[in-house]
Structure formats: structure tokens, C-alpha cells
Amino acid sequence: MNPSVKIFSGTGSQKLAEKIAQRFGAPIGKINIQKFSDGEFQPIFLESIRGDYVFLVQSTYAPTDNLMELLLMIDAAKRASAYKIIAVIPYYGFARQDRKDKPRVAIGSKLIATLLEAAGADRVITMDLHAAQIQAFFDVPVDHLDSSAIFIPYIEQLKLQHLTFAAPDVGSTNRVREIASYFNAEMVICDKHRKRANEIASMVVIGDVTDRDIVLVDDICDTGGTLAKAAGLLKEKGARSVRALITHPVLSGKAYENIENSVLEELVVCDTIPLKEDHVSTKIKVISVADLFAIAIRNAYENKSITSLFIHSQLKGRG
Secondary structure, eight states, rough: OOEEEEEEEEEEEHHHHHHHHHHTSSSOOOOOEETEEEETEEEEEOOOOOTEEEEEOOOOOOHHHHHHHHHHHHHHHHHOOSSEEEEEEESSSTOOOSSSSSOOOOOHHHHHHHHHHHHHOEEEEEEEESSSSGGGOOOOOEEEEEEEHHHHHHHHHHOOEEEEEEEGGGHHHHHHHHHHTTOOOEEEEEEEEETTTTTEEEEEEEEETTOOOOEEEEESSSSHHHHHHHHHHHTTTTEEEEEEEEEEEEOOTTTHHHHTTTTTTOOOOOEEEEOOOOOOOOTEEEEEOOOHHHHHHHHHHTOOGGGGGGGHHHHHHHH
């Protein structure tokens, strides 16, 4: 008898997990996160998972309770004799801490990988890591999904006549180049210099944007300062329109205000992180990653390839 699939959600990704389970064709698993008065919590599976493939959906955005909750869920599943435990992490927190870029700092993304494995995760499914090399921090398989599979159809239906892609910083150049190649479009780079974290000292545009419809592409929007500044500079340089496609809407601090007051036509994000209910911006549009993760879960369960979900596969097909 083949092991069955059980999909469970942490408190940080409930709506997305429910969508994923619905697309997959299975009911969302029953779990209770019991909370105590001192702030501790304890996940309790309310159904048997013995011998099952257990997929635990939880993005690890702030606060760190989301990460700790996921670790405890993995541990509980291991102790309940699950056959395989797969951590489905649409947004992998601490990913910007991927190297020692200054003396005496932690490499947070490596520590998170170690914790996930120590807790008992057999596999990780995630999307748009801030640095792709984070996959090498794991000794278990990592399925690293690409949001371009969602963004490309959206860009195509816009039917922009003078399409040019822009990288809001040098770090996102490779990501943007792949999408630009798919559309046989030009790309430009917004090169920024920071004084300190979340504060930009200067920015210049490398490339011509005159009379072009610009699409900025990146993995994370945190305070929105970089996006707002890049969009304003692109308009100053003669761009016809500027919009942004960002995978993970961290949107901290004055992000909603920065986006709303910017020259951006729209900010299109994924639902890897839920938007804050007490904040509103008329420019933000959400596209769901549920279908993509449901396919990845099914293929992982059935031991099938997920290559078709990646942009390089689509580029090969166009060749």
C-alpha cells in the first residue's frame, strides 16, 4: 500500500496552504497549535500520519515564531512516524544572510538549513531564494521553484509594445536576464550604493530606457525604498511606464506608503507572505503560487521531474 499525502499548515501560511491543498485535491490536514500564556506553543497533529508523506506549509517570515513553529511541526511529525517529512517554505527567511560580508557576523541561512535538517526534514520545497547557492547549505534534496512560471503569463497578457526589463540592483541581474531572454527583450540595471541597510545613498541607470515600458523584477520587496527610487529614476530617464514584479512581499516599515506614493503603475507580488490586513495600497496586486506548489508536491510524491516548472525548460522549448 502506497503512503498517502497529508498537507498541513502552520499559522503563518494558512490561506496559502488551503489553496495548495485544494489545487492538489486533498483536504487540509487537521493540526492544532496549542499556545501557552508564557508565549510557548506546541503543534499537535489531530489525525494519524503514520507512514504518510507529510507536507508542512509554512513561510518563515518575521516574527521568528513562524520558523520555530515549523521546526516543532517537523519534530512532531517525525515522532509520529511519518514516512517522509517535506518542509514547504514558500518564503525562506534569513536568506539575505548567505555569506560573511563583514567580520563577526552569522550566516543565518546556513543555520536555518541546519535546524531544518536536525528537526527531521527529508526534503525542502521553496521558491526564489535570495541567493540560489543556499541550496548547497542542505544535505537533503531542495526543490527551488521559480516565480517566472507565474510572472511570464502575466507579462504576456499585458501586451506591452516597448517592453524592457530592469534589475533594481546588480544582485538581481541573472534573474532578470533569464526573463528578458525569454521575451527577446532588452534589459537595464539600476546600480545602487547603500550607506547602511535599508538606506540608499545613490543610484544610476545602466542602459537606455527612453520611451520604454519598464518591468522591474526582483525576489524581495522589503521597505520599498529601492523600488520607489528605481521607478522614479527610470521615469526621469524617459521611461513610458514602470511596473514591478516581486516574489516575496515582506513590506516592512513604510513600504505600503513608499509604494503608494511612487510612480509605479503597479506592484505585482506572490502570496508567499500574506499582506498585512491593516495596510492598503491600490497599486499592489497578488498572484497565487498555489498551483505551482501543488504541482511540485504531486511530482515530489510521485517521484516525477519538476523541470517543466522552470524558465530554462520553457526557453529550450522556444528554441
